[in-house]
Each structure stands twice: as structure tokens, then as C-alpha cells.
Amino acid sequence: MKKLLFLIVLALPVCGFAQKKGKGGPKVFDVLIGTYTSPDANGSRGIYVYRFYAERGELAYLSEIETSNPSYLAITQDYKYVYAVNENNPDGSGGVTAFKFDKATGKLEQINTQKSVGSPAYVSVDKAQKNIFIANYGGGNLQVFPIGKDGSLGASTQTIQDSGTGPDKLRQQQPHVHSTVLSPDDKYLLASDLGTDKINVFRYRASKTPPLSPATPAFTSTAGGSGPRHSDFSPNGKFMYNVQEMTATITAFSYDDGALKELQTVKMMPDDFKGINGAADIHVSPDGLFLYATNRGTANEIVIYAIDQESGKLTYVDRTKTDGDNPRNFVIDPTGNFILIGTRARVNVFRIDKKTGRLIQNHNRSVVMESAVCLKMIPVE
Template sequence: MKKILLIVLLAAPMFVSAQKKGAKTGPKVFDLVIGTYTGADEKASKGIYVYRFYAERGQSAYLNEVETSNPSFLTVTGDGKFVYCVNENNPDGTGGVSAFKFDKQTGKLDLINQQKTKGSPAHISVDKDQKNVFVSNYGGGNLQVFPINKDGSLGQANQTIQDVGRGTNPDRQSEPHVHSAFLSPDEKYLVVSDLGLDKINFYRYKSSKVPSLTPADPAFVSTAPGSGPRHTTFSNDGKFMYNVQEMKATITVYAYNNGKATEIQVINMMPPSFIGTNGAADIHITPDGRYLYASNRGTANEIACFAIDQVTGKLVYRGGYSTIGETPRNFAIDPTGNFLLVGTSKKIFVFSIDKATGRLMQNREAIDVASAVCLKLVPVE
């Protein structure tokens, strides 16, 4: 049983916005659902963990956990009733995907069923209609669509799209490596990053059809050779798309319109003076749309902050914030905009966000979950 952990803020009142009496506010209590890498070590994580997170006070409390192999990435349905995770490696070298029933009040997860994937998966996402989940197989270099049944279980994949080719880096790009699939804000398109081919593929999406994905026109955009596109996010108004590239730790900004992306900027996550190894991972925008953050592993081990020009969508570097030598992967910004939580190799660190400047301040306490790879916040209220 995990101990209940209280996250003590260094200067919490400074960053919590006062609400007017009678004003409508969003949820402030969330379930933090955590995907991890698992292992035989007694100190290693065992599966998916659930903590209650209080976004006004920045406090957290352990709720529940369920054992499952390498749930390195997960997604939660819009109604909060189901959690789907990838199982990155099976004994036979392939991977799988698991469906769980989720109780938001207790944090309990009950396994419904599992399906095998055609490769080792690295990412999973779900549509708002709760018709399909999209699984990106890094090992195997393909994208798969799994239909969701009425009871929340997953059917066998009804569409597999195989990428073909290689990139310019012989060590990392000798074959396709599909790393993520994100729906556009209107869910008319699916945006798929292939790290191995330096490509971002676009597919038209119709949830009621089988197959549900067809190539868009144009079908893809290319990133710089050897850059390795990984994750994507969109501006709050949907007019701009941002893709983080793992191998060069760059972010490409695109003007976006109805499935078409036009490159307008490429910006480095690290200052020119940086000497070391990059390993960019994740990218998110604050609820107010003013700041973008991206994580960088390697020898950098920090969260980079960028201000977003509200007219052009371009980014301006505002600085980096250390994760104390630990490897930062996926992270989440709570919907109130008060906190940024980042999963690392040993713990989940919690940063307070200064909404005026984008500055991050690390809290004294952290959430004691090792090898945290994916964080999702689910409203409880």
C-alpha cells in the first residue's frame, strides 16, 4: 500500500487565482491516473496507479493500483468510465492493449479484456465518441485501430496501417517507428508521428465507418532529416499545430487548417550553449493558451518553457526547469493551470505555474511512483 503523500507548496497562494463569488469554475479535484514501466525489482512499479489530486492546494493522496505489464501509455474516455493502456512488451516480443472499467470515486480499475498488437506499442488515444482507440506501434512501425464495444471492451483491430521506409540515422531510423497518434480538435483528422521516417502522417477520420481512416490530401509532411517526430499538440483555437522532435529536441510550429499543416517555425528546446545529449519527449499547452512546455531527457533532464505569440502562433523560448537529474517523460498540466506534473524515472515532480510569466517552481514533495511514463487527469466532480 502506498503512503498518502501531501504536496507542500513553496509559495502556493502566489499562483492560485482568486475566483469571484458566484463565478462559474471548472473541476478542481481530479484522479491522477499513472502509467508506468514495470519490472522484477521490488522497488519498481507494478502497473497503473491512481492518486487523488487537489488542484487548488496542490495536494495528492493515494487511491488505488492495478498490476499490469508495462502500461507505458494510457488514455481515459471522456466520461471517465474506462481506461485503456498499452502493454509495451509481452514475453513473445510483441505487445498488447488492455481495457479497464474505472471507478472515479475510488480509483479502482477492473480489467475487462486484452488484445494483442502487431508490434510493441508506445502510445494510445481514444476518440470523443468512444468508438475507437488508436495504438501506435513503435516496434513494428504501424498504426492500429481497435473498436470499442458497448461494455467498454476492445474488439480485435479492424485496421492496420503499415509504414515503409527508413530515415537518415542508421542507429535510430533503420525502419519505421510510429510513436503517437493524436486527433485534431474537431476529430476529423488523425495526426500520426513516425520517428523512424521523419514524417507526420494525416488521415481523415470517420468514427462510424470501417475502416475509419483514409489518407488525407496531402497525406503527410516531413520534418528535418534525423529529427524524429514524437508527440503533437494543438493551440486552443485549433489554428496552430506543434510537434516535438525527439532526436534533435526541436519543436516545429505549423499553421493548421482542415487537415493541412504548413510549417512556419522550427525552434530549439535548448539554448545554443547546450552541450550534451537530447531526448525530447512530450509537449503541452497551458489552459489559457499562453505557454507551451516540452520535456527533454538525455543529459538535459528539464522542462523547456515557451511563450506563444497569440497572433502568429510562433514560440519564444523562456527558459528551462530542471527535474533534478531524473528523466522527464510525459507530463500533465492540470485544467486549472496551477500545476504541472511530470513523470520521471524515480518520482512524479509537481511544479507550480506562474500564470503571468510561465515560470515553474518545484514543490518540496513529490508523488512516490517510480518509472512514471504517462499521466492523465480525470475530473472527479
Template sequence: MIAALLIPAVTFAQKPLPKTYDLLVGAYTNGKSKGITVFRFYAETGRLAYLSQIDDVSNPSYLTVSADSKFVYAVNENDKGEVSSFSFDPKMGALKFINKQLTLGGAPCYVSVDKANKSLFVANYSGGNIAVLPLNEDGSIAPSVQTIGDSGPFGPNKDRQEKAHVHTAVLSPDEKYVFYTDLGTDKLHITRYKPGKDSPLSGVKPPFVSVTPGGGPRHLDFSLDKKHLYLVQEMGSAVTMFDYNSGKLTPKQTVTLLKDGYTGATGAADIHVSPNGLFLYASNRGDANDISVFSINQETGELTFVDRRAINGKTPRNFVIDPTGNFLLVANQNSDVVYVYKLDKNTGKMLGIVYKVEVGNPVCLKFAPAQ
């Protein structure tokens, strides 16, 4: 069951030009959700309208959309790791299953694709590796041609860092490198990417950067000028800023996501730079249940704390900022709801909720241009 509630919008002086996007919602399917849901997003108001749903897609916990919006790829986060491909009709917001392949690792939790739609990169959390799968012209996925992982040493948290746990596989802005985070080893790995080869990923020197032991690196994003990389650490509830240059990372700053004296449960999750490049947002689960906002120094890339916003739902695992930069949408995994918050593009602060939709166990939000 999907329901929508319109809440009075926050008044703002200038409205953006009317634009529409498709919002794809990935979810865990052990509750109310049965697959991937698609909404039409109206960037003028923040309103969402239900378009379609494709069922019988097991645990599509992370999605990616091809650069031409013709295809959608979704991990199937199960012990038998798989990744599925779909054709996508942006006019109707409709998905059609094409095929799926094994990811050669358990619990895949992240998927990305290059702009040419030649290669798919999947992070296997319990498998502790990333897999590279070629793509065919019809959007279908071919069997994996390469896997890469780390054999240790592992971090100090014996319960969480007993082995490698890979969370992301992210292409650099110029797509010459692929970065992958390993919560188990406290490393951010760097590999060179050359499409069209049997082994598209190769080593670089240095092959990784490390974070504070027990930090648990998770997700990352680049600055708008591509000179800095921001890494959120799940267990440490912190963000580290690196200077970035042609595959090389130099750590410069680490900031906490926690209030002074905070002792409750945490679990930092997602991180995004605003479309105008002025602000960075990072979510924290557990008892914190909030999103922190930082301003970005446009010369140095360093972060300054701006605000911390408590989230109305539970467990803000994933969030997304709409392409106009006017709204921030939060997927609340444990309260079956996606909230739309108005953003102040001048201060970076999250203002009031303008809309919400109910979706079972939402854990991934992706935008695609509507037609």
C-alpha cells in the same frame, strides 16, 4: 511501496476554487511498479493522496481516459503488443480489468480514443504502424480492423532510424483526422477518420509533412484556438510549429530546446499547451533533463523562449498540466517519483515543488474529473 512527502507550498496571491481530479499513473513494471496507480489530486494546493492500484498490468506505459471517464485504456508495451481496457469508478478511483486485444505490432507506446468511444488508436513503436480497434458499449475492445504504416525511406540515423517507429496517434480537435508521428521516417502522417467503417482511416493529399532529417518526430499538441500544431522532435530536441487548417499543415517555425553550445545527451519527449493557451512546455531527457517554456503569440502561433527549468528527478519522459493551469506534474522515469510544480500563469514559469509522490518508473500521467 508508495510514499508521499509534503513540501511547503509556494505562496501565491489568489487561490483557485477547490477542485479535485483523479490522477492515473502509467508505468513500466520491470521495477517497483506492478501496474496503474490512481491518486486524488487537490487543485487548490497541488496535494496528491493515494487511492488505489491495479496490479498485474504489464508495462502500461501510456494511458487514455474516455470522454465520459467511465473507461481507461492502457497499452502493454511488450514485444507482443497488446492494449487493455478497464472500467473506472471516479468516486473511488478504482480500476477493474475488462479485456485486452493484440495491437498487431510490437512495443505499443501510445493510445487515444474518440469522444464517442467508438474507436481506439494505438501507435506501435517497434511495429512501425498504428492500429484501429473498435470499442463496444461496455468499454471492451474488439479486434483490430486496420493497420497503417510507412515502408520508408528512413532517416539518416542508422541506429535509431533503421525502420519505421511510430510514436503517436492523435485525433484532430474536430476528430475528422488522425495524425501519427514516425521517428524512423521523419514524417508526421495525416489520415482522414470516418467512424463506423471497416477501414476507418483513409488517405489525404498531401499524406504527410516531413521534418529535418534525423529530427525524429515524437509527440504533438494543438493550440487552444485549433489553428496551430506543435510537434516535438526527439532526436533533434526541437519544436516545430505548423499552421493547421482542415487536415492541412504548413510549417512556420522551428525552435530548439537546447542551450547555446550544448553537446550532452538529449531526448526530447513530451509537449503540452497550457490550459489558458498562452504557453507551451516541452520536456528533454538525457543530460539536459529539463523542461523548456515558450510563450505563444496569440495571433501567429509562433513561440518565444521564456525559461528552461532543470527537473529535480531523472528522465522527465512525460508531464501534464492540471486542468486549472496552476500546477505542472512531471513523471520522472528513472528516479521513481512524480513531482508537482507550481506554475505562474502570468509568466508561464515553473516555480517551486509543492508536493511529490513515489511511484516506480512513472512514464504517463492522465487526469480525470473526480466525483
């Protein structure tokens, strides 16, 4: 099932291509794919590793490891360790698991697991590899776990419980922390709370215990009922973009030493859209020229914007349907040539027109993959 690949890909000498480099760095990457493993996920077992050839947009299966509902992944700066949330029910069974990653073989080896206070949906790791940060969507809090010298996770050193509600009586009766994103300089942590329409900002000091403290101001609000979900920074660190799940809107902020200032909010859908929204993920292209965001619900597409390099504001470019519904997380390869998008049934591969930002789908390069919900890349050297 996971190994339904093209014979031309499998016939290539993987090790030979793993050593190939060209201008601008590696052209070969390992793609780590987190999935949902619940009974309705049609047989996914955990985390899958594929090799991606960025000059051709091709994927080749490498390995897999079993773990429960690894719906979001984080990778250390040295690429030696991977952390996966176990997004189980908020009954004490949720947690986060540490893995060792072997770049030579593309295989993962489990190190240990720590329990979470709620059902986690996101994990990030600092550049110094001192701590990881998880967002417990179920539970409405974020947690900090220290990293040992061997990559293992220690017991949580800090739990920050959010409070409040939003205007949506069905989905915002309590906090739902959905992401924990570090600023480019690792001085701040920005946590989007879908349940309270807030982006909470914390000062991060890796040498302190606990390492997080409220910034000034301590939060920035988005529109009532919008449901902030994920964020990404521009490469120059001057702008941050937040996608709001419930209204399928994107807010552009200027960013300066932990302070956010709203510049613009745009709708992802046309005015005549009558369907269901479920905006999910957001990323800026490596060159900083374009922004991409996925919308699930009945839209099932990725929307493209051009970024004004002076103001940081967005201009609509195009929208592209995905092959398969429920497009959640996606990754742009560091060469800027391809986007890989996880959907309910497969991983889509799109080629990027670097001049326009528009996407061209490579249907014959997609891979069958049930409930692919998180994709991360590691350069192969």
C-alpha cells in the same frame, strides 16, 4: 513505497473534498499514472491512481492495478473507461488493455486485452468512443480497435504499416510510429513516425470500416534525423506543435482541416549544449498562452515558451530542471495552476506562474513513484 505521502494529506476527508467545486469547474482530480513494470523499474506494478487537490498542489494515494508496462494511457470522454498500452517486446506479447474506472472509489477494473502487431508506445481514443488508436513503435505501424458498449475492445479493424527510413543509421533503419493524435474535431488522425521523420495524416470516419484513409497531402516531413515524437494543438485548434526527440526541436504548424504548414522550428537546448538529447512530451497550457516540453538525456528539464496568439510562433521563456532524471510525460491540470511531471524516481509537482509561464517546484509535494511514464487527469465531481 507508493504510499509515502504527507500525513496532512492523508488526514483530510477525501470524500468531502471530492464534492468541492469552485469557479471554473472542479478543483479536485484523479491522476492516473502509467509506469514501466520491467525488472529494472524497481517494483512498479502497473497503473496507480492518486487524488490531486489543484488548489494546494497535493497528491493522495487511492489505488493501483497490476498490468504489464502500461506506458501510455487514454481516457474516454465520459471518464468511464481507460485504455493502456502494454509496451512489451515486439515478440507478440505487446497489446492494449481496457479498464473500467469507478469515479466514486478511484479504482480500476480490467475488462479485456487485445494483442498488438508490435510494441505499442501510445494510445488515443475518439470523443464518440467508437475506436482507439495505438502507435506501435516496435513494428512501425498504427492500429485501430473498436470499442464495445461495455468499454471492451474488439479485434483490430485496421493496421496501417508505414515504410521508409531516416538518415540516422542507428535509430532510423525502419519506421517507428510514436504517437496517434486526433485533431480537435476528430476528423483527422496525425501519426508521428520517429523512424522516417514524417507526420502522417489520415482522414477519420468513425462510421466506416476501416475508419482511416490517407489525407491529401498524406504526410508532412520534419527535418532529416529529427525524430518526430508527440504533438499537441492550441486550444483554438489553429496551431499544432510537434516535438522531435532526437534533435530536441519543436516545430510550430498552422492547422486547417488536416493540412499542416510549418511556421517555425526552435531548438530546445542552448547553442553550447554538448550533452545527450531525448525530447519527450509537449503540451499547451489550458489558456493557450504557453507551451511546455520535456527533454531527457543529460538535460533532464522542462522548457517553456510563450505562444504568440496571432502567429502561433514560439518565444523562449525559461528552462527548469526536474527532480529526478528521465522526465517523460507530464500533465497540466485544467485549472492551469500546476504541472505534474513523471520522472524515473518520482512525480514532480510544479506551480505555474500564469502571468509568465515560469515554474516553481513544490519539493514537499512530490511523490515517490518509480518509472512514472504517463499521467492523465479525470475531474472529480
